[in-house]
Amino acid sequence: MKQFSHQSDIFELSKNRRRVVLSLILLLFLMLFSRALYLQQIKKDFLQNKGDGFIVKNEVLQSYRGKIYDRNNNLLAVSSPTFDIGLSISHKLPKKHNDQIADNLTKENINEISKILKTDEKILLNKIKNKKKGYIYIQKRSSPETAKKLTAMRIPVLNFEKKYTRYYPNREASAHVVGKTDLNGIEGTEGLERQWDSILKGEKGHKKVVVDGVKRVIDDLNDFKLPKNGSDILTTIDNRLQHIAYEALKKYIGRYEANSGSAILxxxxxxxxxxxxxxxxxxxxxxxxxxxxxxxxAITDVFEPGSTLKPISVAYAMEKKKIKHNEIIDTRDGFIRVGGRVIKDDHPQDQMSVKEIIQKSSNVGATKIGQRLESKDLWGLYNKLGFGAKINVGMPGESNGRLSEYSNWKEIDHATLTYGYGVNMNLLQLVKAYTVFANDGLMIKPKLYKNDNFVETERVLSSSTSKIMKDFMKSVVEEEEGTGTKARIPGYTVAGKTGTARKYHNGEYSKDYFASFIGMSPSSDPKFIAAVIVDTSTKKSFYGGAVAGPIFKDVMKNALKLYDVPYDKELNENLMNKMVKPQTGDAKL
Known part of the structure; x- marks a missing residue:
């Protein structure tokens, strides 16, 4: 057996073997160096372009925007899934490939895609041929059904970006309340969509992916955060009545060729x-x-309420015992001079009862009664009713209105404030004031959200004064001498007040009018209060009773019917026969 004199003798190679190993190592380094030189110099541009085509992208995962409902859980706003469909084109094939358009697209593919998308095949083909490289959208906001059909074709260059499109089933009728979002359906820009945007939109999520230069996802890096969906909003709106009211406004504004109109119930x-x-x-x-x-x-525009304010100022004079409810007032043949200004009535009389002043809407009568009140007291009443201050109902754009300090009032200001000039408000503020007459002297704050069960009340008038004035307003509609007979509803009594007020523009009163009507029904125990205002009627009439009264009637009668409110007066026999008489002829049962 061979003996080794030292341990290193075991691993020692012969001189030839060492030369072979060294040569192999040098050869390996030479190959690596050559490869590096090749990649860095000869293939430099190719590799850079290839590297630039792959990026790590933080892809946003959109949250589902909350729904908006009416009081009966009918949808007023909802987000529907849609898809933006695009094509990733990485190269253009030579012209000799007549059967192939680009990448994996063939003429047959283009024909089938155009049919599914219901688009012109030539337009789609030209769009693709003119794109040498990159990403093109071929249709945005496609339905899930369309996306499903295209997915089934299994074309690798087809991409689908899932998004949400906001849809509003009640369209124009509820647009001003619900509002809208931006074009992407992400940010609220108007109405409740804007007011509660942070609640409705929830929180976005994200995930990291690797994509190539034409937006194709190459890899999912498994780094993600799930989105948090938005919360729903439940309103007090009844979309059935909302639609009816909108159509009534549209009908009568067209008939009277007016500028605009609003309705609240x-x-x-x-x-x-x-x-x-x-x-x-x-x-x-x-x-x-x-x-x-x-x-x-209804909440952004302000107006001077005119005669619709007379029941409030006159009722307060009765409350303060400045006048008796059955007193006769000297109306001086419908003419009175105050502070150098003349106040007149459209239907002059020498004297009127307090009831007739309301029924026939006498400016002179209201002025004579209002003169018995102190300016401080009248201002205190209007201030308590909330004139000049937002209700804060939870909608963007709500106006304050204007009520000047009583210390700045002149004699004529005090006089005109008793019949609705010199103060301005929005329509909802006027409705709030009239809750006093519907609730035996208690004022109730209007609200827009169904989950708000708290009823905020405040005592303004005594029950007795409120009931007396409600009866006076009943005569406005139910008696022939009243100015609001066009607001009558078969089977129900209505207590209301007409208003016809000149528009104040650029520091002076114009020849245009606001026509308004506000009332409640059934007057015996009011279930609803409705108010209507029409801006500048130019045809047939401009009076509140003639223009706004019929709109009030259409809205109120449908509300009473839908909510099965019992009748509180006898129906006319002829009208009853029309209602129950079976249809004949071609009518279908």
Whole structure:
């Protein structure tokens, strides 16, 4: 057996073997160096382009935007999934490939895609041929059904980006309340969509992916955060009545060739807003052409209420015992001079009862009664009713209105304030004031959200004074001498007041008018309060009773019917026969 004199002798190679190993190592380094030189110099541009085509992208995962409901859980706003469909084109094939358009697309593919998308095949083909490289959208906001059909074709270069499109089933009728989102359906820009945007939109998620230069996902890096869906909003709106009110406004504004109009209806007992609508309006599902039509006039626009304020000032004079409810007032043949200004009545009389002053809407009578009140007391009443201050109902754009300090009033200001000039408000503020007459002297704050069960009340008048004035307002509609007979509803008594007020513009009163009507029904125990205002009627009439009264009637009668409110007066026999008489002829059962 061979003996080794030292341990290193075991691993020692012969001289030839060492040369072979060294040569192999040098050869290996030479190959690596050559490869590096090749990649860095010869293939430099190719590799850079290849590297630039792959990026790590933080892909946003959109949250599902919360729904908006009416009081009966009918949808007013909902997000529907849609897909933006695109093509990733990484190269253009030579012209000799007549059967193939680009990458994995063939003429047959293009034909089938155009049929599914219901688009022109030539337009789609030209769009693809003119794109040498990159990403092109071929259709945005496609339905899930369309995306499913295209997915089944298994074309690798087809991409689908899932998004959500906001849809509004009640369209123009509820547009001013619900509002709208931006084109992507992500950010609320108007109405409740804007007011509660942070609650509705929830929280976005994300995931990291590797994509190539034409947006194709190459790899999922498994780094993600799931989105948190938005919360729902439940309103007090009744979309059935909302639609009816909108159509009534549209009909009569067209008939009287007016500029615009608004309508509000609330539950008289708890303040729930069932209707808040305006005309003109806009379709939130489409592109808005006129920003003026987006204004929620019922709460943004202010007006001088005119004669609709007379029941409030006269009732307060009775409350303060400045006048008796059965007193006869000297109306001086419908003419009175105050502070150098003349106040006149349209239907002059020498004297009137307090009831007739309300029934026939006498400016002179209201002035004579108002002169018995102190300015401080009258201002205190209007301030308590909330004139000049927001209700804060939870909608963007709500106006304050204006009520000047009584210390600044002149004699003529005090006089005109008793019949609705010199103070301005929005329509909802006027409705709030009239809750006093529907609830035996208690004022109720209107509310817009169904989960708000708290009814905020405040005593303004005594029960007896409120009931007397309600009876006076009943005569406005139910008696022939009244100015509001066009607001009568078969089977129900109505207590209300007409208003016809000149428009104040650029520091002076114009020849245009606001026509208004506000009332409650059944007057024996009011279930609803409704108010209507029409801006500048130019045809047939401009009076509140003639123009706004019929709109009130259409809205109120449908509300009473839908909510099965019992009749409180006998129906006319002839009308009854019309209602129950079976249809004949071609009518279908």
């Amino acid at each position: 609330i539950d008289a007992k708890n303040g729930d807003i069932l209707v808040m609508t305006n005309f003109p309006s806009y379709n939130p599902n489409g592109v808005v052409k006129s920003y003026d039509s987006m204004r929620n006039r």
